[in-house]
Amino acid sequence: MLSPIEELKIQAKKHHKAHSGKSDATLSNGHPPRLKDSQLVIARKYGFRHWGHAREVLEGSSCRDYGTFWYKPQCSALLNLWCASYKEAALQQKAQGGFILPYKTQYLVVEHHYLELLGLDSRDANWAEINFDWCSGDIGKRRQLALQRIQHW
Known part of the structure; x- marks a missing residue:
């Protein structure tokens, strides 16, 4: 693949x-x-x-800055949780659900609408297999999701 x-x-x-x-x-x-x-x-x-x-x-290397790959200006109209640290994002996700995505040196906890604006299917099994957290989990699954993001750019 x-x-x-x-x-x-x-x-x-x-x-x-x-x-x-x-x-x-x-x-x-x-x-x-x-x-x-x-x-x-x-x-x-x-x-x-x-x-x-x-x-x-x-x-999948550990990064200090992830860039804006998981962002699209149209997503700014949505209410998302912005977190200064991964730890904070993980706590927010645990409490409220959602998907963790990186943005530069910060993290977002987003709902399925955000992924749909990126052209992605939030029901894709890869999300569940990485616990709805693109920043951790199986690198192969994360790469598949990143490839889908590129293909739907």
Whole structure:
């Protein structure tokens, strides 16, 4: 099965191919675009600072900053619990239910409507298998959910 970072690699290669063949394709530094430039474009499209940041988050490494991958401006109209720490988010989820998602250095506890705005099915069995918490649990299940987020971007 395709991993989220592999999907981003494919997108970066397509982007690079589309932009490197043009005769006027030069960057502000005067050089033709390189694959790593396309990787940066794609990483930023999905809410990451750079390619390494995307790889770190999507491969399940422990992070201080998760970027904005699990956010969409339309979700701001929903009432969500914003938590400064993972511990606080876990306590809120235990008390009120919902799904834990990261946002930069904070955590959100959201309802199923939030996931639907992201194009995801909140009834997907992967959510239950990771206890409705994208920040912990089986990395394979978390990667599947992240891939679905990319595919429904």
